[in-house]
Amino acid sequence: MAGKPEGGVLQRPAILILGGTAEAAALAKRLAPLPLRVITSLAGRTRDPAPLDGEVRSGGFGGAEGLARYIEAENITLLVDATHPFATRISPNAAKAAELTARPIIRLERPAWEKTEGDLWHEVASLEEAALTIPPNARVLLALGRQHIAAFATRPDAHFVARMIDPPETPLDLALYELVLAKPGKSSDEEAFLRERRITHIVCRNSGGAASYAKLQAARRLQIPVILIARPQQVFANAAGNVEAVLEFVRSNLG
Numbered sequence: 001m002a003g004k005p006e007g008g009v010l011q012r013p014a015i016l017i018l019g020g021t022a023e024a025a026a027l028a029k030r031l032a033p034l035p036l037r038v039i040t041s042l043a044g045r046t047r048d049p050a051p052l053d054g055e056v057r058s059g060g061f062g063g064a065e066g067l068a069r070y071i072e073a074e075n076i077t078l079l080v081d082a083t084h085p086f087a088t089r090i091s092p093n094a095a096k097a098a099e100l101t102a103r104p105i106i107r108l109e110r111p112a113w114e115k116t117e118g119d120l121w122h123e124v125a126s127l128e129e130a131a132l133t134i135p136p137n138a139r140v141l142l143a144l145g146r147q148h149i150a151a152f153a154t155r156p157d158a159h160f161v162a163r164m165i166d167p168p169e170t171p172l173d174l175a176l177y178e179l180v181l182a183k184p185g186k187s188s189d190e191e192a193f194l195r196e197r198r199i200t201h202i203v204c205r206n207s208g209g210a211a212s213y214a215k216l217q218a219a220r221r222l223q224i225p226v227i228l229i230a231r232p233q234q235v236f237a238n239a240a241g242n243v244e245a246v247l248e249f250v251r252s253n254l255g
């Protein structure tokens with residue numbers, strides 16, 4: 001994995017991981033021991049991000065052109081777009097920047113959750129459709145970040161239990177709600193939580209991954225309907241569903 005000689009010194013190839021996900025962190029961990037420069041880029045929204053292997057930079061680039069300038073300035077060899085499935089601006093920017101700079105790029109995206117026997121899922125395309133789908137007077141667990149809550153202001157008849165990790169800066173725009181600051185728990189804890197709060201419906205996004213799947217398992221056992229917001233449709237030239245496939249892409253592109 002030798003890079004271009006610069007002033008007689010052989011430069012290590014540099015991999016830019018657009019991160020903010022568990023998959024991006026796992027990839028940085030696998031790449032860091034290799035003879036590479038590994039940089040993870042974060043948007044800078046999380047107050048106290050977990051430590052990552054390799055270098056970390058934070059904040060927006062200023063669109064696709066800004067990202068292209070960063071790629072040239074840092075002599076990035078290859079990009080991995082490992083951002084969240086619902087982050088819809090950065091991925092097209094990354095694809096465009098890779099095209100502008102003629103660098104290889106691969107998308108790393110965790111597989112979506114698949115409906116299984118016993119699931120009472122109602123799949124919808126948007127937050128607004130989710131709000132419309134809630135039946136009258138339901139007690140709804142909103143397992144969503146604070147930036148996604150406003151769509152549910154149209155349902156003053158529903159009692160919401162809004163569960164999020166970071167506290168909202170302002171009160172939520174909901175008529176009737178309880179706020180619970182917590183990370184998703186294991187399946188038995190989720191079951192107890194759903195019972196205690198007398199939840200009749202869950203609204204969440206199809207994020208995929210293990211960390212937040214327990215609530216769906218608990219919902220299946222308790223036969224609670226889940227209003228599941230589908231992922232936005234995005235098309236990628238190269239895509240991988242796991243870290244191993246990205247490592248293979250890196251090996252084949254860097255030699």
Ligand SMILES: NC(=O)c1ccc[n+]([C@@H]2O[C@H](COP(=O)([O-])OP(=O)(O)OC[C@H]3O[C@@H](n4cnc5c(N)ncnc54)[C@H](OP(=O)(O)O)[C@@H]3O)[C@@H](O)[C@H]2O)c1
Pocket residue numbers: 018019020021041042043044045058059060061062063064066067082083084086087088089090091093
């Ligand atoms: N959306 C979610 O539900 C969600 C959940 C968990 C984690 N995340 C992570 O949080 C970040 C922001 O999510 P979002 O939905 O706000 O994204 P977004 O709508 O796709 O991106 C908005 C803007 O934020 C900047 N940005 C996003 N990801 C970046 C990154 N990894 N490094 C540097 N700049 C980045 C870019 O600014 P410029 O145009 O100025 O470059 C981008 O145009 C993403 O990295 C994502 O992986 C998102």
